[in-house]
Amino acid sequence: MSRFILRRLLGMVPFMALVSITCFGLIKLPPGDFATNYAASLAAGGETVSQATLLSMREQYGLDRPFLVQYWRWIDGVAHGNFGYSFQWQQPVSTLIWGRMGLTLLLSLAALLFTWAIAFPIGVYSAVHKYSVFDYVFTFLGMLGLAVPGFLLGLVLMYIGIAYFGEDLGGLFSHHYLNAPWSLGRVADLLRHIWVPMVILGTSGAASLIRVMRANLLDQLHQPYVETARAKGLSEFTLLLRYPIRIALNPFVSTLGWVLPNLVSGSVIISIVLNLQTAGPLLLQALLSQDQYLAGAFLLLLCLLTVIGTLVSDILLALLDPRIRMQ
Numbered sequence: 001m002s003r004f005i006l007r008r009l010l011g012m013v014p015f016m017a018l019v020s021i022t023c024f025g026l027i028k029l030p031p032g033d034f035a036t037n038y039a040a041s042l043a044a045g046g047e048t049v050s051q052a053t054l055l056s057m058r059e060q061y062g063l064d065r066p067f068l069v070q071y072w073r074w075i076d077g078v079a080h081g082n083f084g085y086s087f088q089w090q091q092p093v094s095t096l097i098w099g100r101m102g103l104t105l106l107l108s109l110a111a112l113l114f115t116w117a118i119a120f121p122i123g124v125y126s127a128v129h130k131y132s133v134f135d136y137v138f139t140f141l142g143m144l145g146l147a148v149p150g151f152l153l154g155l156v157l158m159y160i161g162i163a164y165f166g167e168d169l170g171g172l173f174s175h176h177y178l179n180a181p182w183s184l185g186r187v188a189d190l191l192r193h194i195w196v197p198m199v200i201l202g203t204s205g206a207a208s209l210i211r212v213m214r215a216n217l218l219d220q221l222h223q224p225y226v227e228t229a230r231a232k233g234l235s236e237f238t239l240l241l242r243y244p245i246r247i248a249l250n251p252f253v254s255t256l257g258w259v260l261p262n263l264v265s266g267s268v269i270i271s272i273v274l275n276l277q278t279a280g281p282l283l284l285q286a287l288l289s290q291d292q293y294l295a296g297a298f299l300l301l302l303c304l305l306t307v308i309g310t311l312v313s314d315i316l317l318a319l320l321d322p323r324i325r326m327q
Helices: 002-028 034-044 051-061 067-079 093-128 133-147 150-165 184-221 224-231 236-242 244-248 250-254 256-265 268-274 279-289 292-320
Strands: none
Touching: 002 067, 002 292, 034 051, 034 279, 067 292, 093 133, 093 184, 093 244, 093 250, 093 279, 093 292, 133 184, 150 184, 150 268, 184 244, 184 250, 184 268, 224 236, 236 244, 244 250, 250 292, 268 279, 279 292
């Protein structure tokens, strides 16, 4: 296992190098650049920018240099911990990223734990009590969770909060804690607001994993090894935990490779609707304005999360399921 982990870690270096040049190339692929988008935004407001100003901006930001020169300037800074400078926000990219990624990862992990906490017991119950009343109820709720868009659920919860409780459920902080330094009061305020996006982000994932858990466990419950263990006198609870549930958990663990980057990048609409201070809206704005260093850093971190999540899921799968080995 240690040799496998070392080989995967060493393989991450050239892979991330290829990913970085691919991400940077995709950002540069649309016509124009940040200066062009800046001029277009001013023109939409009735203002004009001279060509001399645009040329000066391109020279100042290095946008007039060849693609490989711009890429090398950026990736060399990334290798030394400098992600570049945001053209739009006029701040170092690292300051913007770490301010958003911390809250994003916290929200993603909370949504992931909520997903597992809901999907695991309901999936097991539905499989063990197949075609019971509660199985049909959970199936209906699961299909409903898959069918209802997350942003629509967010709007409904926000309306209920305002109309019936007089509480604004949008955002991750109250107005007086939005830009305040970290304190126990700010942490408590975050915990008071985080449950709404946690439930919204975790609902569709939980609905999907319930069906997967139910199907996998139903497939394992009638295997010969289960009948053998039951014949040896094991109680049903011990039997379920020791054998079929352990194998049916594989989908839960295998989703670690994509669930974190999906929660970061796939919740953009929900983050905009709920006014969340997460990475999604900032990434979208950076892509729209062609703020290349900010967008490139976000995409690079998303790919890194995917690679790390896949490695962690592979290791956990090998520990969880004795059938999975390097041989």
